[in-house]
Amino acid sequence: MLTRPDPGSVTILFEGAPIRARAGESVASALLAAGILAVRTTPVSGAPRGPFCMMGACFDCLAVVDGVGGVQTCLVPVREGMRIERQHGARDVAAEDAA
């Protein structure tokens, strides 16, 4: 696991539960700090996946950020109050559009 002494002063919500984050870090980094390794299931086989490369190349850290699916969480900096949900399989753009 990855840990740190100072959990940071920003609060984001993962699946509705608050987790602490550091200003300037990415969403993926904050999730790792909170011990959350799996952020999605693949649309191919349903297998769980989580951050792998942390530099925008692998597309494994995709999650729903503030209602938008398929976001590369390693490239998005945390913001106070941000809502993150797991991405389950294929992204439902029709539901996002209706919301």
Next chain:
Amino acid sequence: MRVDLAIIGAGPAGIAAATEARAHGLSVLVLDENPAPGGRIWQAIEARAAKDDEDRAAQEAVRAFRASGAEARFGATVWCVEPEGRVYWSEQGRARDAEATQVLIATGTTERPLPIPGWTLPGVMTVGAAQIALKTGGLVPDRDVWIAGQGPLLLLYATQALAAGGRIAGVLDLAEPSGRRRALAHLPAALRAPSYLARGVAWRLALRRAGVPWIRAAEIRAEGAARLERIRFVADGAVHTRPASLLLLHDGVIPSVQITRALGCAHVWDEAQRCWKPTTDMWGRSSHARIAIAGDGAGVGGAAVAALSGRIAALGIAAALGRLGEAARDSAAAPLLAARAKHLAVRPFLDTLFAPLPIRPEDDTILCRCEEVTAGRVREAVALGCLGANQLKSFTRAGMGPCQGRMCGPSVAAVIAAERGVPVQEVEPYRLRFPTKPLTLGELAALHEQEEALEPHTS
């Protein structure tokens, strides 16, 4: 927007190029998808406390860049570069574009994929990923964290993690021992740049002092149900199983050639580093008149070489645009070229010592993470007559997912080569087309000028 020079990537190469180009009066646009300048080695350098002279020099370089007057845009993901110089990127959910007389591509490297059984499990990441988490989030490894593979970044990260108070369960050295012997032949030349050697020795010492087990291992597997739970490997002729909360893989870095490939720039096979790189001349000019490449994206030389080549490329571009006479260009470039040659003297030694691992995946090992295509499926397609990655992509979907083959390209090519019994450079790599990074259809549609989208003239 119109600029003299558009630079893609604000790592050491892009930063140095922008600063130098501004000094010669060029208008400069710098685009980087990271939230701040620094690239990989200097990631989040402005937010970190400087620990040593190197950090201070990096911060100084970034300060000079910030003050240079270059227009720098972060969170800006470039997805298309046209040979005529138009650059397209995505920023805050909007597609934008700019016209540049010259484009410098300084997009650096990605880590060479190291496909092992179970590497798609949550809890398996790359060493580079953990280093980014360390630099940007202060995250350190703790309890049952294993590192496996080979390469200088692996050693560097382990040292940095320990210095930051982290704990590492062990390092699994997957390198074949013959590399060490062969590297010795290149040692005399390497002594021209002794700092690299001293650093390597210091890293190994730091690990030993911290009591981190260093295990020569093979056949490593990541295992677990919904996430990594343990690793299994062979060492000293026996199979070992260890609990693992995190496994960090590494097998060196390779140039990010997405943009230069999609542009159709000429590429060459670098046998020493076993990767493709764009063809460049001493000024970083590609086979396309308006496109230059600097930094590790033109061939891995490390951060110092990247910064030097960024400055050299900027001098070449300034001269090409008539802002600098040829004589002035050459005298300004001379010391930079000499310094670069000195740094590069160590490469043959490092490239041999840190030779990439052979890729011999078992049939059920996933190669394409996006489409979940195994090595066995790749081998079946070769048996159907696929000679290269492109027909294979059609037959298996390998390389068709959002990463566009970044994670599977080298290993798919290696497996095809092994099946065909030819050298890997004879295997055509994936052909890439823009957009080389995803953007939404809405963003793209907004670039369409007419109010009404008309049906094309059909047949």
Next chain:
Amino acid sequence: MMAERFDVAVVGGGMVGSAIAVGCARRGARTVLLDEGDVALRAARGNFGLVWSQGKGDGMPAYAAWTRESLRHWDSFAEAMSGAAGTDIGFRRKGGLIFTLGEQEWEQRVEDVRRLHNQIGGASTPVRMLDRRELEELIPGTPLGPRVLGASLAPEDGHVNPLLLLRGMHAAFRAAGGTHRPGAPVDAVRPGFTLHRGAESIAAERVVIAAGLGTPKLAAMLGMPVPVHPVRGQNMVTERLPPMLPLPASAIRQTAEGVVQIGVSYEENLWETATTVKELARMAARAVQVLPPLRHARIVRAWGALRPMTPDRYPIYAQSQAHPGAYVAVCHSGVTLSAAHAGPLAEGILAGRLPDLVAELGPDRFHADAA
């Protein structure tokens, strides 16, 4: 060295050559399939995957009839190719749509359908117009945009995964004992017939030139002038999405994997397969008008591919009069026609006489003095 001898040599392992080769090999002919390497102008790898009759054969009833003939063979052909590929090649035929955006397109479509219907010799298959309400009844869950006034529907049309189709054809060809030789272009074909490829030469009783854009050069060596030029088409695909479009449509379809494929462009006489932002943006603008939620979907890949196109856009099939036993086959709807190519066309080639249905589709229609 003696040249290897085959009953049939097919030049070109794209959509057309592979289908003919599979048809010959499955009928027991000793067949060799000669193809270029991994990077080649191969529309078989870059097309849209429609199995399509709608709009085909306007002004050329023979083409409409030939398309209809192919559709007749598609179910059994798809089953055989799925079997060979070892996976479902994704052939689905529940109808195909052409959406109309705005009044003008609707009226144009009504007129086109009426004209084709009234053509002497008939349309290839039935087509009818659906207004917005009828369309919503047909595809109730599909989030259509407000400008979609309706669509034309050809109930017998469908789509397929064209890449798995190609794979299936190659696998079926090998399973039927065919000899597959990819890797290099055939440089020359001599009457008799001998095919030259580098240092290699191959002899065959019959030769079929089905090399797409490479056809004219080789066909000329056998006295057949075949005019073919490239028309580039660009495509893009989204990330995988849940099912939202159950029927394929012209320029927009959802694949079995969930990917939405968006086409297409028609760019004449370009010899390169790059993409351009201009065309992709136009295609995207139309797609988001048809299905507005797609505006959120990410494009994960785009490509260009070249259609082998004849001057009047209809296929060309011929046997050389100067050198009987030499054939040429080239067309721009090679996916749709693949069932006919593997069936009646291959049968005709082995029998030494092309099917009557393609009698009007020879190249002499362009050259009064053709050999």
